[in-house]
Amino acid sequence: MFMNQSIAGSKKKVLPPKTIKPKRIAKGIWKDYQLYLLLLLPIAYFIIFKYVPMYGAGIAFQDYSIFKGVSGSEWIGFENFKELFAMNQFYTVVRNTLLLNLLDLIVSFPAPIILALMLNELRIVWFKKISQTILYLPHFISWIIIGGLVYQIFSNKGGLVNNMIVALGFDSVPFLTEKNHWLLVYLGTGVWQSAGWGTIIYLAALTGINKELYEAAEVDGAGRWRKMWNITLPGIRSTIVVMLILALGKIMTIGFERPFVMGNALVMDYAEVISTFVYKVGLQSAQFSLATAMGLFQALVGLVFVIGSNAIAKKMGEPGLW
Amino acid sequence: MNNKIRQNPRLSDVLIMIFIGITVIISILPFLNIIAVSLSSKEAIISDKVTIFPRGFNIESYKLVFADIRMLKSMGLTIVLTVIYTVLSMIMSICAAYPLTKDNLKGRSFFSMLIIFTMFFSGGMIPEYLLVKELGMLDSLTSLIVPGMISAFNLIILRTFFTSIPPSLEESAYLDGSSHIVTLTKIVLPLSLPVLATLSLFYAVSRWNTYMDALFYITNSNLYPIQLKLYQVVMNSMVTDLTAQEGAMQTEVIAEGIKAASIMFATIPILIVYPWLQRYFVSGAMVGAVKE
Numbered sequence: 001m002f003m004n005q006s007i008a009g010s011k012k013k014v015l016p017p018k019t020i021k022p023k024r025i026a027k028g029i030w031k032d033y034q035l036y037l038l039l040l041l042p043i044a045y046f047i048i049f050k051y052v053p054m055y056g057a058g059i060a061f062q063d064y065s066i067f068k069g070v071s072g073s074e075w076i077g078f079e080n081f082k083e084l085f086a087m088n089q090f091y092t093v094v095r096n097t098l099l100l101n102l103l104d105l106i107v108s109f110p111a112p113i114i115l116a117l118m119l120n121e122l123r124i125v126w127f128k129k130i131s132q133t134i135l136y137l138p139h140f141i142s143w144i145i146i147g148g149l150v151y152q153i154f155s156n157k158g159g160l161v162n163n164m165i166v167a168l169g170f171d172s173v174p175f176l177t178e179k180n181h182w183l184l185v186y187l188g189t190g191v192w193q194s195a196g197w198g199t200i201i202y203l204a205a206l207t208g209i210n211k212e213l214y215e216a217a218e219v220d221g222a223g224r225w226r227k228m229w230n231i232t233l234p235g236i237r238s239t240i241v242v243m244l245i246l247a248l249g250k251i252m253t254i255g256f257e258r259p260f261v262m263g264n265a266l267v268m269d270y271a272e273v274i275s276t277f278v279y280k281v282g283l284q285s286a287q288f289s290l291a292t293a294m295g296l297f298q299a300l301v302g303l304v305f306v307i308g309s310n311a312i313a314k315k316m317g318e319p320g321l322w
Numbered sequence: 323m324n325n326k327i328r329q330n331p332r333l334s335d336v337l338i339m340i341f342i343g344i345t346v347i348i349s350i351l352p353f354l355n356i357i358a359v360s361l362s363s364k365e366a367i368i369s370d371k372v373t374i375f376p377r378g379f380n381i382e383s384y385k386l387v388f389a390d391i392r393m394l395k396s397m398g399l400t401i402v403l404t405v406i407y408t409v410l411s412m413i414m415s416i417c418a419a420y421p422l423t424k425d426n427l428k429g430r431s432f433f434s435m436l437i438i439f440t441m442f443f444s445g446g447m448i449p450e451y452l453l454v455k456e457l458g459m460l461d462s463l464t465s466l467i468v469p470g471m472i473s474a475f476n477l478i479i480l481r482t483f484f485t486s487i488p489p490s491l492e493e494s495a496y497l498d499g500s501s502h503i504v505t506l507t508k509i510v511l512p513l514s515l516p517v518l519a520t521l522s523l524f525y526a527v528s529r530w531n532t533y534m535d536a537l538f539y540i541t542n543s544n545l546y547p548i549q550l551k552l553y554q555v556v557m558n559s560m561v562t563d564l565t566a567q568e569g570a571m572q573t574e575v576i577a578e579g580i581k582a583a584s585i586m587f588a589t590i591p592i593l594i595v596y597p598w599l600q601r602y603f604v605s606g607a608m609v610g611a612v613k614e
Binding site for chain 1: 332334335338339341342343345346348349350351352353355356359367368370372373414415417418420421422424427428433436437440442443444445446447448449450451452453456468469471472477501502503506527530531532533534538549550552553555556578581582584585588589592596599600603604
């Protein structure tokens with residue numbers, strides 16, 4: 001009986017169980033009608049602003065002309081992808097995306113775990129509260145402002161860090177203009193921005209650890225570090241594993257704002273990543289089809305990584321994403 | 323184990339406090355430095371004397387920022403934009419989340435899948451740009467409100483919260499003859515105020531901080547939100563900074579102070595609401611984490 005109900009539910013109404021009186025039936029239909037009414041605009045939003053662009057991504061297989069539109073432009077198969085894969089820059093931006101994400105993972109992933117373990121050991125409540133308040137702050141600051149702060153702090157001329165280095169009698173370090181130094185600044189900024197906020201999930205997991213384990217360990221004479229190693233860390237192991245898998249799933253996907261605002265012409269060897277490349281090729285040079293092909297490549301590889309990491313999470317007995 | 327101070331502080335306690343203390347200082351240091359620069363005299367900035375305390379205290383830079391009518395307009399525009407965006411986003415999210423908590427709604431799992439899939443796959447920047455262009459939204463504030471109106475992530479947090487409300491409360495409303503919309507507004511929403519506050523702040527902060535869409539869609543500088551305005555200030559001074567020689571001209575150093583004051587100008591609104599942000603964001607992050 002339910003099989004032939006229309007999904008939208010607007011034509012055929014849900015038949016309530018027989019025992020209910022006609023008056024109640026009418027009321028039930030009215031109620032569900034309201035639910036679909038509520039859903040109408042949000043679903044329209046998702047279709048127009050999320051699914052229409054997915055259809056629009058078809059221009060990756062077209063010789064897209066802005067005057068002819070998606071429906072009028074000529075289909076050329078995989079020509080754009082061939083052109084893309086023949087570009088040296090393609091390999092550079094894919095390499096940089098993976099490089100920045102992987103290094104980011106290595107330094108930014110353990111940071112909140114260590115910080116959470118240390119915060120958890122603090123016994124003076126006011127000190128802990130104030131520390132957390134300050135540590136969370138960078139999470140709320142836009143990348144533009146962070147970029148401004150970074151340029152202020154690490155500038156060759158007049159930057160706080162170089163002032164201190166020079167005051168100590170060393171030469172100033174080209175933090176922003178030499179690519180390897182820039183990479184360090186990029187990674188450090190990531191830790192600075194995310195480590196404090198990242199502790200929340202681990203602190204939540206820490207509250208779930210059975211207190212009796214610690215008491216038993218104390219009776220056995222275990223010290224602080226031993227308890228941390230043998231009770232606390234295993235206690236948040238599954239959280240760590242889930243977070244790691246989720247992070248690995250995003251390894252091919254890079255946001256636009258951070259690399260765009262932090263990069264500059266002198267460090268493009270590292271700073272040019274997929275998202276900034278799509279922006280330059282697509283919006284600045286108006287090569288829409290080529291840029292869309294790049295974006296689609298990233299989205300598809302990214303999807304494979306997410307599905308793969310989710311499958312691994314489930315295989316390990318963790319809840320996963322869906 | 324954290325119950326109370328049981329004994330004299332041990333060496334490890336001191337070490338841990340030092341470690342946390344250093345990370346806290348690193349977190350706050352860039353802000354202290356930028357505040358100091360924004361309040362220092364040109365001479366002090368030129369001679370690289372400014373650390374975390376202003377040298378030659380003056381508010382010249384702030385006077386210049388506040389005298390820049392475009393900066394003020396941009397701030398006002400961003401406040402209006404953020405309020406409108408947050409209200410519309412919340413209404414849309416509530417409208418979508420509530421029906422999706424109803425087990426007997428036909429097509430519920432289809433609608434959920436339709437929404438969740440967008441978290442993992444998207445058409446990409448260029449098709450989204452072309453859509454906004456086709457819809458005639460370029461260079462209008464609708465381009466900063468409508469395309470990013472619903473966050474699937476926030477929607478799911480809200481749905482999870484609605485599901486956690488005891489069904490008996492809603493059922494008693496239905497038995498009294500209330501419709502879904504009345505039940506939603508009279509029963510469900512009043513019980514959800516903390517999560518509504520959290521999600522409003524999620525939306526507001528993301529609208530306040532995002533500059534990517536404005537960079538793509540807005541070319542008319544009268545419509546620049548504050549972040550894009552700030553991007554220009556920061557990037558212009560960065561270019562001079564990278565090319566500057568020793569003994570840079572005074573104009574560039576003035577720019578340094580103005581840049582710092584501009585950065586503070588755009589940061590202060592966040593700092594004002596930070597006590598609320600922190601409180602509600604933490605609870606939101608917990609809901610998000612538990613949802614998995």
